[in-house]
């Protein structure tokens with residue numbers, strides 16, 4: 001590292017992100033109803049080591065201490081999600097006062113700490129009762145989501161700074177209903193496409209509800225995990241494979257949400273599976289709503305080519321989205337995913353920050369008036385606690401450093417990137433991988449539930465404090481911080 005470290009704009013927002021099922025625990029408390037992730041995680045064989053979110057990081061009981069920790073970290077914004085089954089235990093009906101009280105308390109605590117609340121309405125914990133009626137394959141779920149959004153806007157709208165309707169609808173639809181590695185674990189490509197549309201519709205209905213309650217100035221966003229994939233060669237068939245993936249992964253959300261149409265190519269590629277009759281007249285006008293910002297989650301990149309072998313033998317699929325005999329790439333039967341060169345994280349995901357530069361610049365070029373935010377970025381590594389009690393997670397520090405450098409380069413190139421949220425504030429339930437994969441900048445000891453700052457947290461605090469890209473080597477030299485619950489002094 002030479003020269004002066006990069007500086008970020010004065011109004012660039014520094015945050016960290018979590019999600020309800022991944023951290024809260026207390027699944028049977030406060031009148032919460034069961035979600036599809038309770039059912040899925042309790043089904044043998046679905047989650048590594050049989051882990052469930054029953055306790056998770058116990059955030060439900062430690063909320064105030066966790067906010068104190070965020071304050072100590074210097075966070076300017078905190079991206080959390082609201083568990084729909086805490087607000088409506090069966091996904092319908094009046095708001096459950098205890099559920100509202102929990103999030104209201106969180107929001108108040110954040111505001112008192114000077115941290116902006118960024119609330120996601122759906123980060124995958126669908127009320128099980130709605131799944132029993134068809135889940136996202138059913139239009140009624142989208143309509144119920146619009147009502148749920150209205151209840152939450154009424155309860156918290158005076159204090160939430162930015163709303164996010166959905167987190168990564170790609171995962172909800174394709175991992176949930178096509179490859180089945182996420183809840184509800186279904187493996188039906190046509191069902192996944194219906195889920196896609198109902199998630200898009202749910203987004204539009206929720207934006208409308210929020211603006212009906214809070215007015216047109218309400219700040220609303222959506223978070224997508226857009227896939228940065230590249231064609232393995234310039235051969236037309238490989239470029240075509242890439243375009244096919246782009247349609248089913250990215251355009252399927254960007255098209256309806258930002259341009260009011262599904263890509264023709266996707267309709268053609270999936271015509272053998274569905275006639276898309278679940279798209280009703282007028283739906284696309286509902287889906288396409290003005291947004292305050294587009295949230296972008298970024299972790300890694302992919303490489304594809306047209307499969308030239310015998311499909312019956314199996315098409316290699318090194319896409320990083322978990323093992324399943326069923327592909328999440330609906331309609332892409334002859335697309336082959338190639339292993340990516342390293343380095344890789346503990347998820348097996350390759351590390352390629354240039355992908356984030358390309359993604360942000362590409363989005364800006366296409367939607368110049370739409371502000372962007374990196375709403376998730378981070379890495380799982382096999383952390384070790386050193387004899388001195390510290391976690392010297394230099395690879396995580398380097399990962400975040402290099403991706404912040406990427407954000408900076410995108411800003412230099414003209415992209416309107418307004419903020420960055422590291423995934424994650426603390427170790428948590430990593431979906432199908434349970435507690436085995438740690439993404440936190442703060443370590444959670446799952447026996448004692450004690451929180452310990454990893455070097456990445458100490459380093460991130462310096463970045464936020466100085467608004468500069470502090471060199472990686474500095475991390476290990478920063479003095480440790482006592483857990484907030486042990487009464488550490490404010491900075």
Ligand code: FCB
Pocket residue numbers: 019022167168171225297376423430431439
């Ligand atoms: C994203 C999810 C988030 C977390 C990270 C690692 O896909 O939104 O909950 O699991 O991946």
